Amino acid sequence: DVKVTQSSRYLVKRTGEKVFLECVQDMDHENMFWYRQDPGLGLRLIYFSYDVKMKEKGDIPEGYSVSREKKERFSLILESASTNQTSMYLCASSPGNRGDQPQHFGDGTRLSIL
Amino acid sequence: GENVEQHPSTLSVQEGDSAVIKCTYSDSASNYFPWYKQELGKRPQLIIDIRSNVGEKKDQRIAVTLNKTAKHFSLHITETQPEDSAVYFCAASGGYSTLTFGKGTMLLVSP
Numbered sequence: 001d002v003k004v005t006q007s008s009r010y011l012v013k014r015t016g017e018k019v020f021l022e023c024v025q026d027m028d029h030e031n032m033f034w035y036r037q038d039p040g041l042g043l044r045l046i047y048f049s050y051d052v053k054m055k056e057k058g059d060i061p062e063g064y065s066v067s068r069e070k071k072e073r074f075s076l077i078l079e080s081a082s083t084n085q086t087s088m089y090l091c092a093s094s095p096g097n098r099g100d101q102p103q104h105f106g107d108g109t110r111l112s113i114l
Numbered sequence: 115g116e117n118v119e120q121h122p123s124t125l126s127v128q129e130g131d132s133a134v135i136k137c138t139y140s141d142s143a144s145n146y147f148p149w150y151k152q153e154l155g156k157r158p159q160l161i162i163d164i165r166s167n168v169g170e171k172k173d174q175r176i177a178v179t180l181n182k183t184a185k186h187f188s189l190h191i192t193e194t195q196p197e198d199s200a201v202y203f204c205a206a207s208g209g210y211s212t213l214t215f216g217k218g219t220m221l222l223v224s225p
Contacts (some may be wrong), residue, residue, distance in 0.1 A: 031210070031211045033212070040123075040217060041217060042120075042203060042215045042216055042217035042218050043158070043203065043215040044215075045212060045213075045214075048210065048212060050210050050211065056210060058212070059115070090157070090158070094211055096211070097210075097211060098211070099145065099146060099207045099208075099209070099210075099211045100145060100146035100165055100207060101146075101211065102148050102160045102163055103148075103160075103213060104160075105150075105157040105158045105159070106157060107156070107157050108157060
């Protein structure tokens, strides 16, 4: 069974802080994704990576960056946290490059910026 | 890019009734359409998916239909049970194995 693990379930930070959200998958998947989930807006893609050291912007990349130094780990970075980045953050992974494989999600990190 | 519209945003049914959730997509190149169920406080979990070479797929009480010409696909749940209550998301594939999600449907099944 695919296991996607996010480092924290809940996180509280202050405005202006640099925030790191970590995600690890154990199925040797090539693709990894970061989403934010807000009520009524569904899941919106922030960044994704299809290989080590590769990253691509999603639909809402502003204020975020990512790092993928190892295949199993994908980090989301809030360079200078702001209150409008308070949200649920979900990490996902999927295999291969055919585009017809399901994504597997972690449990999410509920981030509050005060 | 891809745009996915999902309706309705909320759906209330009585236990035993059927529920239908509909999605439309904009990119004719999309070829993969998964459906996810998210219970309160939990991760989205894949419940069924369909690829563009198939028109319909069933798994026990759930089924998905795809109309490529009209660019819409639907989730059908029969004999609903209270444990079916959750938020359901449709999605359509894009480039680089990405998915574009609909905004979700909150399904409430009353006993």
